[in-house]
Amino acid sequence: xxxxxxxxxxxxxxxxxxxxxxxxxxxxxxxxILTLGFYRFWLKTKLRRWYWSAIRPGGTPMExxxxxxxKLLGFFLAVVVLAFYIGVVNLILMFASLSLLASNFTAYFVxxxxxxxxxxxxxxxARRYTLARSRWRGVRFGLKxxxxxxxxxxxxxxxxxxxxxxxxxPRKTFYLEKxxxxxxxxxxxxxxxxxxxxxxxxxxxxxxxGAALLAVATFETWQGNLRVTYLYALAGxxxxxxxxxxxxxxxxxxANHKTAGSLGLRADPDRLKITRIYVFGYxxxxxxxxxxxxxxxxxxxxxxxxxxxxxxxxxxxxxxIYGLPVSxxxxxxxxxxxxxxxxxGVLRHCFVTMPLWRHYAETLTIEHPSALAxxxxxxxxxxxxxxxxxxxxxxxxxx
Amino acid sequence: xxxxxxxxxxxxxxxxxxxxRVRGQCLYLDGDTAQPQACPFEYADAGQALLIAHQxxxxxxxYADLRALRDQAGDQMIIRLADDPTQRLIIDTPEDRxxxxxxxxxxxxxxxxVKRSKLAMWGLAAVASxxxxxxxxxxxxxDQLAEYLPPEGxxxxxxxxxxxxxxxxxxxxxSALAICDSRSGVAALTKIETRLTEEMDLETPLxxxxxxxxxxxxxxxxxxxxxxxxxxxEEAGSPEEVAAVFAHEIGHxxxxxxxxxxxxxxxxxxxxxxxxxxxxxxAVVLFLAEQIIRADYTQQAEAAAxxxxxxxxxxxxxxxxxxxxxxERLSSEGQQEAGILDHLASHPAMGDRIAAARAAQPEGAKxxxxxxxxxxAALQGICD
Ligand SMILES: [Zn+2]
Numbered sequence: 001x002x003x004x005x006x007x008x009x010x011x012x013x014x015x016x017x018x019x020x021x022x023x024x025x026x027x028x029x030x031x032x033i034l035t036l037g038f039y040r041f042w043l044k045t046k047l048r049r050w051y052w053s054a055i056r057p058g059g060t061p062m063e064x065x066x067x068x069x070x071k072l073l074g075f076f077l078a079v080v081v082l083a084f085y086i087g088v089v090n091l092i093l094m095f096a097s098l099s100l101l102a103s104n105f106t107a108y109f110v111x112x113x114x115x116x117x118x119x120x121x122x123x124x125x126a127r128r129y130t131l132a133r134s135r136w137r138g139v140r141f142g143l144k145x146x147x148x149x150x151x152x153x154x155x156x157x158x159x160x161x162x163x164x165x166x167x168x169x170p171r172k173t174f175y176l177e178k179x180x181x182x183x184x185x186x187x188x189x190x191x192x193x194x195x196x197x198x199x200x201x202x203x204x205x206x207x208x209x210g211a212a213l214l215a216v217a218t219f220e221t222w223q224g225n226l227r228v229t230y231l232y233a234l235a236g237x238x239x240x241x242x243x244x245x246x247x248x249x250x251x252x253x254x255a256n257h258k259t260a261g262s263l264g265l266r267a268d269p270d271r272l273k274i275t276r277i278y279v280f281g282y283x284x285x286x287x288x289x290x291x292x293x294x295x296x297x298x299x300x301x302x303x304x305x306x307x308x309x310x311x312x313x314x315x316x317x318x319x320x321i322y323g324l325p326v327s328x329x330x331x332x333x334x335x336x337x338x339x340x341x342x343x344x345g346v347l348r349h350c351f352v353t354m355p356l357w358r359h360y361a362e363t364l365t366i367e368h369p370s371a372l373a374x375x376x377x378x379x380x381x382x383x384x385x386x387x388x389x390x391x392x393x394x395x396x397x398x399x
Numbered sequence: 400x401x402x403x404x405x406x407x408x409x410x411x412x413x414x415x416x417x418x419x420r421v422r423g424q425c426l427y428l429d430g431d432t433a434q435p436q437a438c439p440f441e442y443a444d445a446g447q448a449l450l451i452a453h454q455x456x457x458x459x460x461x462y463a464d465l466r467a468l469r470d471q472a473g474d475q476m477i478i479r480l481a482d483d484p485t486q487r488l489i490i491d492t493p494e495d496r497x498x499x500x501x502x503x504x505x506x507x508x509x510x511x512x513v514k515r516s517k518l519a520m521w522g523l524a525a526v527a528s529x530x531x532x533x534x535x536x537x538x539x540x541x542d543q544l545a546e547y548l549p550p551e552g553x554x555x556x557x558x559x560x561x562x563x564x565x566x567x568x569x570x571x572x573x574s575a576l577a578i579c580d581s582r583s584g585v586a587a588l589t590k591i592e593t594r595l596t597e598e599m600d601l602e603t604p605l606x607x608x609x610x611x612x613x614x615x616x617x618x619x620x621x622x623x624x625x626x627x628x629x630x631x632x633e634e635a636g637s638p639e640e641v642a643a644v645f646a647h648e649i650g651h652x653x654x655x656x657x658x659x660x661x662x663x664x665x666x667x668x669x670x671x672x673x674x675x676x677x678x679x680x681x682a683v684v685l686f687l688a689e690q691i692i693r694a695d696y697t698q699q700a701e702a703a704a705x706x707x708x709x710x711x712x713x714x715x716x717x718x719x720x721x722x723x724x725x726x727e728r729l730s731s732e733g734q735q736e737a738g739i740l741d742h743l744a745s746h747p748a749m750g751d752r753i754a755a756a757r758a759a760q761p762e763g764a765k766x767x768x769x770x771x772x773x774x775x776a777a778l779q780g781i782c783d
Contacts, residue, residue, distance in 0.1 A: 015473030024470065046470045054472035060426070060435055060489070061475065063468065069513035076521035080528045083670045087532040088540065091666035095544045098552035137435055138428030138485050187433060375433040377485065 009266075010366040014358040015061070016054030018350045024050060025346040033338055041071040047349070052134060055361045058369065066133035074129075082118075089114060120151035127180060132381035139187035140378050146183055153179055167208065170200035170250065177254050186260060187375040195257035203249030210239025241275060248274045255364070261374065264367035269360055277359065281352035288347050292339035296332065423495040427453055430485025440488075442498060449499075451488070460488070465503035478503075481510070529670055537666035538659070545658040550603045550622070556661050557606070557622030564620075568612055577782075579609040579629060584781025587774040591642050594769055595649065598714050605652070611782045615729065617644050619651040621658040629782045636728060638770040638778065643722035643756075646711045650704030705752055709759035716767045720760045723753035 028043030045068045052064035093110050128143035135141065157172035174197035181193035213235030220228040248271045255267035427438040440451040449465070451458040460480060468477040468487075476490040476499065490496055500506060548556075565575035592607055603623040615630040625648040627641075635641045651657060709719040770778065 015475070017472075020472065049468070049470035050472050053468070053470070053475075053477075060428075061471070061473075061477070063477070063487075065484075067511050067513060069511040069518055073513055073518050073521055076518075076525040079525040080521070083525075083529050083532050084536075087537050087666045087670045091537060091540055091544070091662060094662065094665040095548065095552075098556055099547070099549055135485075137433040138430045138487050139433045140485075372433040377431045380484070 008368060008370070010058030010369045012055065012057040012361045012364045012366075013059065014054050014361040015056055016050065016354060016358065018354065021047075021050060021354055022346065022350050025349045026342075029342050029345050033342065038072075041075065042068040044068075045071065048130075051354075051357060055357070057136065057364070057366055060137050063135040063138075064133055065135060066130070085118075117151045117155060120154040121147045123154075124150040124180070128381070131184060136186070137372075138377075139375060140380065142185045142378055142381055143180065144183040144185065146179070150176070150179055166211070169207070170204045170246075171197040173197075173250050174200055174254070181254075181258055185378060187378050189260040189263065189371075189375045191258055191260045193254065193258055195253070199253055199257075200246075200250050203246050203253065204242075206238065206242030206245050208242070210235055210242040214239055244275050244278055245271055251360070260371075262368045262371040266365045266367055267360070268363040268365075270363070273359055274356065277352060277355045281348070281355060284351045285344060285347040289340050289344035292336045292343070296336060421498060423490070423492070423498065425451070425495070426489040426491070427451060427458075428485075428487040428489070429453070430483070430487070435489070442502065444502070447502075449488075462503045463505055465499065465506055466508060467503075467506045469507075469509060478506075481505070481508075532670055533667045537663055537670075541659045541662035541666065544662055545655045548621075548655075548658060548662075553655075553658055554603065554622035556658065557620040557624045560620050560657075560661055561608075561624055561626070564626075565610065568610070568614075577611040579611050579782035581777070581781050581783060583774075583777035584609070584779075587638075587770055587778035588781065590774065591638065591645055591769055591778075594715050594717070595642060595646055595711055599649075599653075599711065601653070605649070609781050617648055619648040619657045621655075621661050623652055624657070625649065625652065632779055632781060634729070635725060635779075637721065637724075638768070638775045639718055639721040639766075640725040641778070642715075642717050642769050643708060643712060643719065643725065646708035646717075647704050647722065649711065650707030651700070653707060654700060654703055656700045656704070701752075705755060706759075709756065713759070713761075713764070715769075716765075717769060718760055718764070718766050719756050721756075723756035726753050 024046055025043075028039065028046060031039040032043055045064075045066050048064040048066060052062040055062045093114070097110065124143075124147040128145075128147070131141040131143045154176055157175055161169050161172045174195070178193040181191050184191040213231060217228055217231035217235050220231070248269050252267045252269055255265045258265045421442045423440055423442070425438055425440055426435045428435055436453060438451050438453050440449050443450045443459075446459070447462045449460040449462070451460060460478075464481040466479050466481055468479065471477060474493070474496075476496045478488040478490065478499070480486060490499065562575065565578075568576045588607060588609065592605060596605065601623070605623045605625055607625045607627075609627045609629060609632060612628045613630040614628045615634050617625070617627045617631050619625050625645065627644070631644065632641060635644075705722075708722065712719045712721070
């Protein structure tokens with residue numbers, strides 16, 4: 001492809017398949033368990049390299065250049081800072097809450113509230129790190145500094161959202177996304193989020209209907225009118241669909257209003273397809289993840305059933321099961337626990353995350369790519385803490 | 400998108416033939432613009448390098464410096480130079496991938512830009528700061544704060560901990576361990592309590608319970624909780640032995656040992672959760688970690704509780720040696736594997752403590768029995 005032949009739009013392809021992803025996720029998750037969680041930095045890096053390289057706008061793959069050791073270093077840094085905060089502050093809060101209010105619940109609550117601004121701060125820093133380590137056509141992405149600004153805005157928009165019982169959720173979505181997008185750069189090009197928050201409201205309508213139905217059903221049930229409980233069967237799925245609908249639509253509308261100079265994005269995800277991926281993907285993942293505990297539950301259930309019916313069945317020796325030492329039960333429990341964790345994590349990539357990314361990628365086009373001629377490289381963003389804070393505060397992104 | 404064209408391929412090598420020359424096609428990213436250029440390149444085996452024709456110049460990429468990006472989806476090969484962060488070659492055809500793989504021996508080498516020394520330093524700093532916080536700062540602060548916690552606060556902490564322990568020890572995991580409360584049994588236990596505490600000046604009244612669990616154990620919780628397990632009551636040979644354990648636990652209550660431990664775990668749990676992250680929900684690790692932290696009081700705290708118990712028992716006309724008798728029977732019966740009380744019997748200095756109990760008993764001292772036979776039988780059947 002040469003410049004003169006540049007088309008007026010670039011479509012995106014997705015080059016990944018489930019097989020390699022499954023192997024990568026499985027080995028990585030096994031190692032993560034065996035290393036008490038420390039391999040997660042490598043696992044995350046490998047998966048990101050894979051996902052990024054699968055996405056190919058205009059046929060050229062994205063590239064993730066993050067480094068596992070850099071993530072480990074960032075984690076150490078965050079531990080040094082946060083261990084002090086979490087240890088000492090928790091203790092003081094616990095003491096204060098017990099002394100003043102004779103309850104320790106307040107302490108947990110206040111300590112949770114205290115972490116929220118750091119949580120938002122960390123989310124911005126994590127996005128900045130991820131963008132700084134992402135490239136397309138050899139050119140770096142980036143996010144300008146502004147993590148505390150983001151944290152305070154996020155707090156404010158959350159307060160507004162909570163005060164309006166969630167009705168102004170799209171306003172929060174829009175302003176937070178705008179804050180991030182307007183600070184995002186691709187090489188020398190600045191991204192811009194256009195539009196207004198009201199444009200997201202129509203997409204939110206199914207969430208509101210679902211929530212209203214849930215509220216009515218709950219209120220009536222609470223009033224003792226049990227005949228309306230069937231409303232839950234309507235309200236629950238409606239609300240879930242509403243959330244998915246809003247997620248997809250908000251992404252689409254926001255993407256369609258993102259520009260960088262004369263470059264534009266066009267996203268066209270199919271809501272029904274995304275809903276199918278969520279529903280069947282999570283269904284398949286959950287069923288497979290529960291397989292390791294099925295034998296144990298079945299066996300115990302059979303024995304209990306025998307005991308309740310007081311029928312002695314010579315084929316089942318209850319002592320064989322209940323006579324097992326506690327250590328064997330504990331070991332079985334731990335193995336089952338990790339098996340569930342492992343299968344869930346691995347299959348969610350194969351059945352949910354990857355299909356979602358593939359669909360979002362394949363429905364994305366870049367408009368007026370001739371403007372890319374004006375884009376040049378930006379400097380490397382050194383990043384001592386990588387995703388350390390986000391990592392330590394359990395802020396996992398999509399992957 | 401890239402047409403690969405082999406321009407010249409020489410026949411079988413002969414002494415006279417020039418070096419084998421094959422040309423390939425790649426997509427070149429210059430690391431500055433967002434414009435991939437389709438560039439022909441040449442395998443210059445004599446110079447051990449790829450020669451890439453780019454906008455009238457020739458770029459020389461030595462085979463030894465070629466590195467392939469890892470974990471790529473699909474089968475494109477993307478090549479970088481070892482010491483150049485941004486330039487890339489995208490190789491689309493399987494033939495070129497094979498040719499490059501055969502020549503570039505360091506293709507899969509990977510070097511992190513993170514300095515190992517820096518990583519080690521921060522790793523040490525993280526371990527040191529966690530250790531400092533868990534083993535020094537949090538205990539010191541907990542000890543200080545425990546002195547100032549008002550009785551209502553201690554009681555709230557004790558209530559919460561007691562409920563947690565009852566839930567944790569229940570086999571089904573869904574309900575709480577039953578409290579034994581046969582009327583005559585409780586009356587007998589109260590009689591021991593009254594006998595022991597008559598002469599004491601306790602800040603808070605005691606809350607005494609027996610839990611229906613076979614473990615041979617007793618423990619104290621913040622806010623004046625003294626808790627026995629059924630196993631201990633049944634294992635004891637006389638009411639005096641129960642009274643001796645009781646006095647020891649009151650010693651912990653008076654010294655506020657359980658309050659310190661509870662405050663310590665409040666500070667430490669979050670820090671350990673931070674270390675192990677999202678790993679398996681953190682649940683298992685947290686549980687284990689909590690066990691480690693809670694496992695024991697310090698040797699000094701145990702010794703102080705013993706000393707307190709000896710004095711309290713003598714004050715109430717009860718024999719301090721009973722605790723020694725109790726320990727001795729436990730160890731002679733080889734009951735260790737049955738989960739004998741953690742903070743008493745697993746102590747390495749158990750022999751010393753038996754001797755100390757004996758030594759605390761004055762020669763020829765006279766004692767009054769604490770319970771009659773009927774009351775003792777009622778106490779042992781408190782869970783029936
Ligand atoms: Zn003790």
